[in-house]
Amino acid sequence: MTLQELQKLVLEQAKEKDWGTKPDEIIFGEKLALLHGEISEALAAYRKGKMTGDESVTEELGDVIMRTLQLAGIYSIDLEKQILKKLEKNKGRDWSKDQLYIDRDKRNK
Numbered sequence: 283m284t285l286q287e288l289q290k291l292v293l294e295q296a297k298e299k300d301w302g303t304k305p306d307e308i309i310f311g312e313k314l315a316l317l318h319g320e321i322s323e324a325l326a327a328y329r330k331g332k333m334t335g336d337e338s339v340t341e342e343l344g345d346v347i348m349r350t351l352q353l354a355g356i357y358s359i360d361l362e363k364q365i366l367k368k369l370e371k372n373k374g375r376d377w378s379k380d381q382l383y384i385d386r387d388k389r390n391k
């Protein structure tokens with residue numbers, strides 16, 4: 283299943299549940315806050331050591347993707363195209379680690 287196919291399913295459910303499928307049916311900032319809430323839920327699950335099952339990191343990361351697909355779909359954003367573009371852009375970047383600080387010793391300073 284492609285990202286676009288998943289997005290279609292997410293939007294179909296959003297329509298059924300009246301969660302919004304068009305810009306004039308939502309408040310953008312509210313949807314972003316809800317997306318952020320899912321990320322926070324993933325962090326909370328991780329802190330409890332819950333990687334799978336109900337209210338786990340796995341479930342919450344799925345929620346993040348679903349909310350992202352819904353929001354992108356509402357604004358006709360092609361996430362597949364954007365991800366491919368970003369993958370290409372990242373090739374030109376010169377840092378090698380995905381962390382806030384390259385030097386781990388600087389984390390606590």
Ligand SMILES: [Mg+2]
Binds near residue numbers: 320323341342345
């Ligand atoms: Mg959740």
